[in-house]
Ligand code: SF4
C-alpha cells in the first residue's frame with residue numbers, strides 16, 4: 163500500500179454553494195431562536211405536558227450520532243483495521259461537528275439561552291445533565307487531541323494508540339451518559355428500561371456510521387475523489403449489521419416491557435393504540451428505518467449501486483429521528499400514573515393523552531443543528547488535511563478489511 | 565350552616581391559631597430577639613431543619629365543585645389562566661378521581677409535594693431547583709436556565725414552564741416569575757416565613773371544607789403530626805420513596 167496522502171478540499175463553486183446553502187439553514191435557525199426568545203415558547207408546539215420537543219429529538223440524535231461517528235476511527239486505531247485508517251481523520255472531525263451541532267440546538271432551546279454562562283459556572287454535581295456537559299467538553303478535547311496526533315508529524319504510534327483508546331472509552335461513557343438522562347426519569351413508564359443504555363450505544367453506532375458514509379459519499383462525489391467501492395461496501399454491510407442490532411434491541415425493549423405490569427398500558431399505546439405514535443413506530447422506525455435499509459444494505463448488487471447505499475443511509479437517519487421522537491415525545495404524551503387504580507381527570511391533562519403539534523420553528527432549529535454539523539465538517543475539510551486524496555481499491559489494504 | 569360545616573370551620577380556626585402560636589414560639593426559642601415581623605426577609609428568616617413544613621389533605625372533606633384553593637393560589641402568586649390550557653401555568657390543580665373497582669369518586673388538590681428527596685433538585689444542572697432546610701422546594705428564578713429537565717423528572721407534574729411574557733399587571737412581589745423559567749408551588753414561602761399559612765390552606769378553611777391542614781411535621785405536638793400519627797394517610801407515588809411533605813387522607 164502506498165502512503166496515504168491527505169489534502170484540503172479545493173475551493174470550487176460547488177463547495178461555496180454548499181456552504182451558502184448551509185448558511186441559509188443556520189440563518190433560519192437563528193431567526194427561529196430570536197423569535198422564540200422574544201415571544202416565549204408559546205410559539206412552539208411544546209407545552210407543560212410535552213416539555214421537550216422536536217429540538218430535543220434533533221439534539222439527542224446528533225449527540226448520539228457523534229459518538230458513533232468516531233467508530234470508524236476507533237476501528238482503525240483501537241482494533242487495528244488498516245483499511246479504516248485513511249478515513250480516521252474525517253471520522254474524528256465529523257464526531258466533533260455532530261456533537262457541536264447537537265449542543266447548539268440543545269442550548270438554543272433553553273428558556274433562557276442568555277444564561278448559558280450560568281450553566282457553566284454554577285454546577286450541581288448531582289445532576290446527570292451537568293455531568294453530561296463535562297462529558298461533552300471532554301469529548302471535544304480528547305477528539306481534538308486525537309485529530310492533532312494523527313495530523314502532526316512524528317507522533318509515536320503508541321501515543322496515537324493511547325489517545326485513540328482514550329477517545330474510544332470516552333465515547334462509550336458519553337453515550338451511556340446521554341442515555342442516562344432518561345434513566346433518571348423514574349416516574350415515566352417509557353423511560354426506565356434497563357435496555358436503554360445498550361440500545362443507545364447500538365443507535366450511536368448505526369446513526370454515526372450512516373452519517374459518516376453520507377458525508378464520505380457526498381464529499382467524494384463533489385470533489386471527484388475516489389471512495390473505494392470495496393471499502394464503501396464493507397462499511398455499508400457493517401451499517402446493515404448495526405441496523406439489525408438496533409432493531410433487535412428495540413424488539414427486546416418492547417417485549418420485556420410487555421411483561422412488566424405497570425408498563426403494559428404504555429406498550430399497548432405505542433404498539434397498538436397510539437395513533438400517530440403507533441404509525442410512526444411500525445411505519446417509520448421498523449419498516450422505513452429498519453427493514454428497508456436492511457434489505458438494501460444486504461442487497462447482492464450493493465457494490466454496483468451507490469444510490470442504494472445513499473438511500474439506505476438516509477433511511478437509517480430518518481428511522482433514527484423517528485425512534486427518538488417515539489421515545490421522547492411518546493414517553494411524555496402518555497399520562498403518568500400518579501393514582502394507580504383510579505381514572506383521573508383535571509384541567510392539567512391528568513389521565514389523558516397529551517397532544518403535541520410541533521411548529522415549523524422547532525424544525526428550523528433542528529435542521530439548523532444539522533447544518534451547523536455539516537458546515538463545521540466542510541470547513542474542517544476545507545482548511546485541514548482531513549480527507550485522503552485517493553481512496554481507491556488499490557490504495558485500501560485489503561487484508562485490513564477482514 | 566350545617567353542624568358538620570361548623571365543626572370544620574372550628575377545626576380550621578384551631579389549626580390556624582395553633583400554628584401561629586407555635587411559629588411565634590419557635591421564633592422565640594430559636595432566635596431570641598428576632599420578632600415575627602422580621603421573619604419575612606430571607607436573611608433573617610430562621611430557616612432550619614428544626615422545622616419541616618407540610619400539608620395534610622383530607623380527601624373526604626374536599627368537594628369536586630370547589631376550586632377555592634386554586635383561585636387563592638393564583639391570586640396570591642400571580643399566575644393566571646389565559647385560556648391556553650396546554651401552556652398556562654398551574655401551581656395547584658384539582659384532580660377528580662374515580663375508583664376503577666368501586667366507582668367511588670373523589671376530588672383533591674395536587675401541588676408540588678415538597679419531596680424530601682426531590683427528583684427535580686437532583687436533576688437540575690444549575691442548582692436552581694433547591695430544597696430549603698425546612699423542606700420547602702423552590703426554584704431560584706435568577707439561576708434557572710429553562711432546560712425543563714426538572715419537569716421531566718417530577719412524578720407529579722407539579723411544575724410549569726412560563727411560556728409567555730408575564731404581563732406587567734400580573735407581576736407580584738410574593739412570587740417573582742419570568743418568561744423562560746420554571747415555577748411551582750412555593751408552599752407560600754413568603755407567608756410561611758412571616759409565620760402565616762399558605763393561601764390555599766386559608767382559602768379552604770374559609771369555605772368551611774377545611775380539607776387542607778398546614779403544619780410542622782417535625783413538631784410532634786402540631787395538629788398535622790398528631791393527625792398523621794393517629795390516622796391512616798398516604799403519599800402519592802409512595803413506591804418512589806420520595807417522602808413528600810404533602811400527604812393525603814381517605815383517598
Ligand atoms: S413534587 Fe415535583 S417539583 Fe415538588 S419537590 Fe417533588 S419532584 Fe420537585
Ligand code: SF4
Nearest residue numbers: 688708709711712714
Ligand atoms: S428548568 Fe430551571 S429549575 Fe428546572 S432543571 Fe432546568 S435550570 Fe433547574
